[in-house]
Amino acid sequence: MGGAGAAFPQDSLAAATNPAGMVWLGNRVDASLEWFQADRGSTIHGNTSGLSGDRDANGRESFLIPEFGANRMLGGDRSVGVSIFGNGGMTRYGDNPLGALAGNSSPAGLGFVQGTVAPTYAMKLGERHSIGVSLNLVDQQFEAQGFEHFDTPAFTAYPGHVTNRGTDQAFGVGIRAGWLGRFSPGIALGAAYQPKTRMGNFERYKGLLADGGNFDVPENYVVGVALKPASSLTLVADVQQINYSDVPSLGNPANCFLAVNCLLGTPTGPGSGWRDVTAVKLGLAFDATPSLTLRAGLAHSTQPIPPDQTLLNVFAPAVTTKHFTLGATWRLAQGPELTLSFVKAMENTVQGSNSIPAGVGGGEADLRMKQQAIGFALGWRM
Numbered sequence: 001m002g003g004a005g006a007a008f009p010q011d012s013l014a015a016a017t018n019p020a021g022m023v024w025l026g027n028r029v030d031a032s033l034e035w036f037q038a039d040r041g042s043t044i045h046g047n048t049s050g051l052s053g054d055r056d057a058n059g060r061e062s063f064l065i066p067e068f069g070a071n072r073m074l075g076g077d078r079s080v081g082v083s084i085f086g087n088g089g090m091t092r093y094g095d096n097p098l099g100a101l102a103g104n105s106s107p108a109g110l111g112f113v114q115g116t117v118a119p120t121y122a123m124k125l126g127e128r129h130s131i132g133v134s135l136n137l138v139d140q141q142f143e144a145q146g147f148e149h150f151d152t153p154a155f156t157a158y159p160g161h162v163t164n165r166g167t168d169q170a171f172g173v174g175i176r177a178g179w180l181g182r183f184s185p186g187i188a189l190g191a192a193y194q195p196k197t198r199m200g201n202f203e204r205y206k207g208l209l210a211d212g213g214n215f216d217v218p219e220n221y222v223v224g225v226a227l228k229p230a231s232s233l234t235l236v237a238d239v240q241q242i243n244y245s246d247v248p249s250l251g252n253p254a255n256c257f258l259a260v261n262c263l264l265g266t267p268t269g270p271g272s273g274w275r276d277v278t279a280v281k282l283g284l285a286f287d288a289t290p291s292l293t294l295r296a297g298l299a300h301s302t303q304p305i306p307p308d309q310t311l312l313n314v315f316a317p318a319v320t321t322k323h324f325t326l327g328a329t330w331r332l333a334q335g336p337e338l339t340l341s342f343v344k345a346m347e348n349t350v351q352g353s354n355s356i357p358a359g360v361g362g363g364e365a366d367l368r369m370k371q372q373a374i375g376f377a378l379g380w381r382m
Contacts, residue, residue, distance in 0.1 A: 291332075
């Protein structure tokens with residue numbers, strides 16, 4: 001349903017969007033597995049230092065992403081549950097885009113994985129409203145390869161902690177709180193807020209990531225509405241804000257590394273240059289029969305990567321902004337709910353503009369990415 005659901009909880013993964021939705025679900029368990037495939041790469045042109053070329057970053061194109069959730073009612077107006085979910089990304093170039101710079105090796109790329117375990121408590125306030133809170137236990141993993149050129153005192157505050165140091169791990173604890181109100185049988189509103197989650201530093205890469213290897217989970221919040229114009233049809237819409245700019249490793253300008261007092265690893269050192277993002281998500285659910293629900297949705301977000309910040313983002317070309325989704329759920333008479341889903345992120349390109357400094361040979365770096373995913377889920381009402 002385009003990722004929308006702040007006002008329309010449907011399974012025990014609901015706490016990932018709005019913890020207040022869990023108390024409306026009853027007793028249930030959900031498990032899912034998604035096959036995710038991404039095609040990403042970059043093109044550098046007009047460069048006089050040997051960086052020009054078209055390269056794909058698909059050292060690994062597909063991933064399996066599991067999720068799990070469970071919810072238990074405590075009487076009729078309280079619930080406890082847990083939602084386990086993750087996200088991340090990976091690029092791997094066989095031909096390092098920065099390979100012409102002295103010392104850089106191939107293959108090259110970045111790997112990032114984030115997993116969250118979210119124990120959740122929710123309670124109803126009367127017959128129409130609920131609130132909920134999740135304790136987010138976050139585990140992050142990070143790895144970088146191919147950045148040897150920057151592993152010197154001329155570029156980093158922490159030589160020896162820049163590249164090719166294997167997978168590093170960091171932990172953090174945060175919260176997510178939400179509210180849901182059902183104002184009539186046909187109108188529901190929801191909202192949730194997650195402040196920035198403070199994470200431990202990636203010590204192995206404190207010379208690459210800003211602020212000594214810090215990689216906090218950015219502040220984000222969402223508001224949503226669910227409308228039921230007919231008994232068999234539900235329409236949903238969410239608006240979500242993600243504030244990347246407040247996390248130095250994500251928000252600091254990516255192209256400041258040639259400036260004075262702009263060393264990698266420092267609080268003001270180079271990051272990804274990402275802007276804050278606003279995403280609009282729309283979806284519908286249609287009960288075709290008592291045992292079959294059909295779903296569809298779309299989502300559109302603003303672009304996080306500005307045209308002048310593309311050079312270092314060749315290793316993180318997260319430029320897709322439009323997603324289309326389809327899905328269906330079958331409810332078996334004596335068994336689980338079976339759900340299939342499909343997500344297509346349309347190919348998008350960000351063309352660089354003043355993206356490569358003259359000191360690195362000038363020219364431009366263009367980014368591209370497209371994605372798709374197929375998911376299968378089982379849900380049991382207990």
